[in-house]
Amino acid sequence: MSVAFTKEESSETAAETFLPDRPISPHPNLVTQAGLNALEAQLRQARADYDVANRIDDVNERRRQTAGPLRDTRYFASRVQSAQLMTAPASTDSVAFGSTVTFGRDDGRVQTYRIVGEDEADPKTGSMSFVSPVARALMGKGVGDVADIDGQEIEILVIA
Template sequence: MNKTPLTVTGAEQLRMELHKLKTVERPSVIAAIAEARSHGDLSENAEYDAAKERQGFVEGRIKELEGKISNAQIIDPRLLDADGRCVFGATVQLEDMDSGQSVTYQIVGDDEADIKEHKISISSPIARALIGKYAGDIAEVQAPGGVREYEIIEVRYV
């Protein structure tokens, strides 16, 4: 399996979610199943069916997170020495060439991407257009509304 890049923060978030699933959610579901069983006939027991469905979701998510964490390549952006180049983990300040608006994004793994937090996935069109470029370069991004051009103002590793 290929290694999946994650920032230190993203890896910690996945570990925290996994810990919560194992220590809080799993025991809660087991208790709900036991409670539903105590009500008797399982063939028409909606509580039991719901608890079993929830158990399947929790166990599936635990497996998924364990796989992601075991295949993670954890990258600390502060330790990068990319000589000002846009790479995974870099925080990039851009200026839209059409509107003149400035925006800052951090390039992160797929699981930690959150546009509200200004974190974009390494596999997004804008991140793919930025990778390998330097401050002062122009990145052309194929957007749904056509090609957008962004000038890279600054590249930081924080």
């Protein structure tokens, strides 16, 4: 019998049409205003992508094309709903969520990062998650304080 007359989809097609949910962090979903705005924009984009894919006439292709946007919509809707907006730190006396910290390492490198939420973090652009080992070690410390990260000392030089 020709494959065209069977109702069963191949396992490849089935795998393409169901994507498991993106993992949700067990940590509180702390966000900056910019982070919340980015989550909301990503949710709008995922919904728009789903709407476009949902207009495809071929049912199998529609299933394949809607799988990713549907998964992203579930993820970003959950993240927006659970977001806890944090205000900018009122003081630069100690490192807090939203602080920009410059620190020196034992090997002479000087690095600057802003401490932000998990979805917003991007070390390549100068931000790190508040749950990262470095951020956790720096939280609550002031300029001149030293933190130990896996046997390496880092000294806080500037808090902005």
